[in-house]
Amino acid sequence: MSLFEQTSRPPWPWQEAVWRRLHEQKQSGAMAHAYLFIGDRGTGRTDFVREFANFLLCDDPESGRACYRCRSCRAGGADHHPDLLSILPEEGKKDIGVGQIRELTEFLSLNSFSGSGRVAIIPQAEALTLSASNALLKTLEEPAAGATLLLTAYSPGSLLSTIRSRCQLLGLPGPDFDTAIAWLRERLPDSHSISDERLRELLEAYGNRPLELAPALSAGQAPGFVALRKMLLDLLEGKISILRAAAEAAKIGESEVFEHLSRVSTILIRGLVNGDVRGAETRALAAALPESGELGFLLEFHRQVTRARKLLAGPGNPNPQLLLESTFRLWVKADL
Incomplete structure (x- = not known):
C-alpha cells in the first residue's frame, strides 16, 4: 500500500x-x-x-x-x-x-x-x-x-x-468497481455483511459514485434507492400500477422516496447529456424512455420532484400519497 x-x-x-x-x-x-x-x-x-x-x-x-x-x-x-x-x-x-x-x-x-x-x-x-x-x-x-x-x-x-x-x-477519474468496493469496506465496517456482488449492484445503482453510496449505506437508504429504480422501470413496462407503486413507495418513506427520485432523474439527465449512463440497470431505465424528447421529459420530471420535496418540507400539510401518485402518473406519461 x-x-x-x-x-x-x-x-x-x-x-x-x-x-x-x-x-x-x-x-x-x-x-x-x-x-x-x-x-x-x-x-x-x-x-x-x-x-x-x-x-x-x-x-x-x-x-x-x-x-x-x-x-x-x-x-x-x-x-x-x-x-x-x-x-x-x-x-x-x-x-x-x-x-x-x-x-x-x-x-x-x-x-x-x-x-x-x-x-x-x-x-x-x-x-x-x-x-x-x-x-x-x-x-x-x-x-x-x-x-x-x-x-x-x-x-x-x-x-x-x-x-x-x-x-x-x-x-479526476472515478474508481473501478473493485477499488470502490475495497474503499467502502475500509470505511464502513458494517459493509462486511454485504456481499461483493450486492455492493457492486449498489454501486451501479449510484453510478459508481462511492462517496454518495457510503452515507446512504450508513443511513440504510441504499436498498430503497435500488427498489425505487426498479419500480420506475416496472411502471414504464406496465408491470405495476400507479396506485400499487405509490403504496409500495410509501413503505420506504415519502421523504426518502422523493430524495431517491431526485437522484435517479439527476443521474439520468447527467448521463444523457454526457453520453455516459452508468450501470446496467440505469441504462435499462434510460433505454425504456422514448428517444424523442427524453431529456425534456426528465427535466420536467425533476422539476416536479423538486416541487414535491419542497411541499413535504414546507409548513403546509400535503397528502404524501397524492404527491406520490401524481409524480408516478407523470413518469408513466414518458411512455405515451
Whole structure:
C-alpha cells in the first residue's frame, strides 16, 4: 500500500496518479497558476481539491501530504485560513456573480499572511455567469504572483474556451468497481455483511459514485434507492400500477422516496447529456424512455420532484400519497 493510501483523507486511491503529478510539479517548481479539475460528483472531486489547497498552504508537508499539525493546516481544516478563499453561489442563488469574482481577484492580489502564497477555489465553476466568466478571464490573463486558482467542473465544455485554455486541465477519474468496493469496506465496517456482488449492484445503482453510496449505506437508504429504480422501470413496462407503486413507495418513506427520485432523474439527465449512463440497470431505465424528447421529459420530471420535496418540507400539510401518485402518473406519461 502506498503512502497516499494510508489515510482517511483524500486523495483517494483512484486519484493517486493525479496527486503524484501535482506533487512532482510542486517539488520541481513547475506549478501552474491555475488548474481546472474535471470529474464526476460523488467520486471525491471537491475533497481532492480542498486537500490539495491544504497541501499548498502547509508549513511542513511530509510524504507528499499536508502534515495536519502545523498552524496553517489547523486553520485550513477549520476553513479559517487567511490565505484560502472558496467561492460558491451566494445563499439563495444558483450562480456565481461578477462581484464575487472581483472579490476573488482582490484576494489573490494581496500578500500572503503565511508566506506560502494564496489559494482560491471555485468548486462549481459551471455556476459562473457570463460576466463573472469574463472577469475571471482577466484574472487568469494577469495572474498574481504566488497565487494559485483551483477550479472544478463536471465537464470542460461548461466553461468558456478562453478560460479552459488558460488553466492546466486535469481529469479526476472515478474508481473501478473493485477499488470502490475495497474503499467502502475500509470505511464502513458494517459493509462486511454485504456481499461483493450486492455492493457492486449498489454501486451501479449510484453510478459508481462511492462517496454518495457510503452515507446512504450508513443511513440504510441504499436498498430503497435500488427498489425505487426498479419500480420506475416496472411502471414504464406496465408491470405495476400507479396506485400499487405509490403504496409500495410509501413503505420506504415519502421523504426518502422523493430524495431517491431526485437522484435517479439527476443521474439520468447527467448521463444523457454526457453520453455516459452508468450501470446496467440505469441504462435499462434510460433505454425504456422514448428517444424523442427524453431529456425534456426528465427535466420536467425533476422539476416536479423538486416541487414535491419542497411541499413535504414546507409548513403546509400535503397528502404524501397524492404527491406520490401524481409524480408516478407523470413518469408513466414518458411512455405515451
